[in-house]
Amino acid sequence: YLAKLSSVGSISEEETCEKLKGLIQRQVQMCKRNLEVMDSVRRGAQLAIEECQYQFRNRRWNCSTLDTLPVFGKVVTQGTREAAFVYAISSAGVAFAVTRACSSGELDKCGCDRTVQGGSPQGFQWSGCSDNIAYGVAFSQSFVDIRERSKGASSNRALMNLHNNEAGRKAILNNMRVECKCHGVSGSCEFKTCWKAMPPFRKVGNVLKEKFDGATEVEQSEIGSTKVLVPKNSQFKPHTDEDLVYLDSSPDFCDHDLKNGVLGTSGRQCNKTSKAIDGCELMCCGRGFHTDEVEVVERCSCKFHWCCSVKCKPCHRVVEIHTCR
Template sequence: MKWLRAGPDGVAGALIWVTMLTSCLLGTKGIKWLALAKMSSVASIEVPEMCKSLVGLAKRQEKICRRNIEVMESVRYGAHMAIDECQYQFRNRRWNCSTVDPVKLFGNFLKLGTREVAFVHAISSAGVAHAVTRACSKGDLQTCGCDRTVNGKTAEGFEWSGCSDNIGFGTAFSQKFVDARERTRSSTQKKSKNIKRVLMNLHNNEAGRKAVEESMQVVCKCHGVSGSCELKTCWRSMATFRDIGAILKERFDGATEVTLEQSNTRSVLVPVNNQFKPPTRSDIVYLVPSPDFCESDAKTGSLGTSGRVCNKTSKAIDGCDLLCCGRGYETRTVTVVERCQCKFHWCCYVICEKCSRTVDEHVCK
């Protein structure tokens, strides 16, 4: 990317190219900045002037971008991780987190206040926190590094050492960037009916970051003769993003339906069912029940389940009965090509053959 730094002409060329790219990546209402996920990693955001060309950023986010240009590549990667993880966690459900196309991402889907939309907010906020924290630990950012506040010896007999993940910096930046659009809306729409949705989004953004924080774990290494562990050094490390996705998926399954209530001078979200406890900062909340996602519906952004591959023998949501919504399914024979008879050759590569087999595939009508 030397041409980006070659001078005014190079910067101008970069701006034109990025403008053309991002004009095709209009996000939907709610989390427009997720359009960054569709940028090629080659199109690095390397000069402040590019921030204005990134369609989908709110004014506050644009300012944050200009002041933290080196962090924006991590934001882009965090958005990419979030969408990938969402699609993995929901791969067997009627709504499978599919992006409609590069232009609208989730289409009209994010206009709703459903638990699925709540999950998208949570996983997106978690993605930025995780990616920025990881970049700090790898030394990719000049503004942060390892968490040096974790040091000294513990009562358990080990010494804090190594590079503890700087989760404080990662979550703080995620809050500043991801919440920026909602903070703007909350300050201008306090008397608007949209305040309920703003509070829902902010709550779920925080739930995503809490999942990253709460998944921090202690990793240790032994030192000594023949692994005797005479000395043990430990550091704090984030869980994998796959683990964080699983945590948020579990919280999605136990999400709480909420409504708006005035408490003194504040508006707060409380459970619709007053027998439920108020949601904690780690819980996922939603405002309206989800559609069944059985049929394609442009208004709700549902793609339907027609053409989806289902599991004939499963009684769960991925089974043909539930996934196909009672419409039935068709069976077709397909050829699957796989690697087989792999052999390790010293040193150091593996050679495999290609084997094909025919299988029955079941597809929803």
């Protein structure tokens, strides 16, 4: 539902909030109270889709989106590790985009993080515009998590979604970095000012993809009167706040199955020489593949001409394209 915001024009009027499909009433109310932030939420949703599709570009499930709700299909309605990744990357996308808008001065409600000031134990001076990640994370918690909390956060699925939402935000928080600028005569570093910056969103995606690969299968348990998620296999060590968790095993994503929202891998390109998941044997699930020869045109024999242009010749070559049956 977050990604669906990307198909709407600028969200600048309260009436627009009512038209955003997939939002629950409390999210619509938040939208109306935070109109200036909603374009950032939309950007975060689009960022999440793009990163998800990049991370899974060579997998059977490649994070395909649909024109209907939910935009990721029925995959996210099941408690699978794919759903865990979608929730985590979406939550992270909102926190990232809102924080970026704060730092760039787009929002009146927030700006740079002014708590990072003074000298540091390493000898440099905190200065510049530190990313206000606290505001971005708080907004993501309020806007994204409200959907699960409104259901009553005691069902298995609500607990799973809330955990993975937080794991997505942790992927940013735990990878904040220090960026610095040197000051001095002729570029010397006599004096250094530094600020805290978010990692590139690609780094966030990489971290969450690793967490996806090592995700923990969980089940609900009770500690006193509190319902919690614990590893299904008691021999596994407990998951941390940074790990992804899931409740149900994933389908193999091989065959077209509309009932479960699986598009299948027929027609997908595969790598004939790879033994990994992007290889034709695994990607095509043993069904075999078609091979077609196509001609591609590339730039070659490029030369620099003074001043200032680069001129290239078009080169034609034939390549083999392999697609699953």
